[in-house]
Amino acid sequence: MGVYTEVDIYATFETEEQAEKNIANLEDNVINFIKETEKGEFYFSINDCDLEDNLVIVKISSGRYPNAEWQTEKIFEYLKTKDGLIEFEASVMCPETIIHWDKDDE
Numbered sequence: 001m002g003v004y005t006e007v008d009i010y011a012t013f014e015t016e017e018q019a020e021k022n023i024a025n026l027e028d029n030v031i032n033f034i035k036e037t038e039k040g041e042f043y044f045s046i047n048d049c050d051l052e053d054n055l056v057i058v059k060i061s062s063g064r065y066p067n068a069e070w071q072t073e074k075i076f077e078y079l080k081t082k083d084g085l086i087e088f089e090a091s092v093m094c095p096e097t098i099i100h101w102d103k104d105d106e
Contacts (some may be wrong), residue, residue: 001063003100004062005067007069007091008093009060010057011079014052015084019053022056026075030074033074034074040045045060046058046059046060058075076088
């Protein structure tokens with residue numbers, strides 16, 4: 001059992017066009033990048049991806065802190081290879097308490 005972790009990633013590009021280009025198929029592109037650079041099985045998934053002007057916002061989560069950290073590192077390594085990246089920031093959160101309710105649970 002691990003520690004549930006959420007990561008908000010903010011990748012800033014020089015132009016909105018560069019950001020648009022890099023958000024397109026981001027999950028598939030990072031997975032292909034990982035396959036080229038590492039051996040073995042892995043799990044990689046992006047929960048959400050959004051674009052605000054020249055800022056790409058990526059959200060990931062995992063039931064294990066090391067996996068969330070690894071996924072974040074892989075996104076960073078991939079985006080560093082792309083033209084126009086000028087800033088990368090990742091906020092890692094490990095909430096102690098999670099309260100979740102879903103109408104279908106009742």
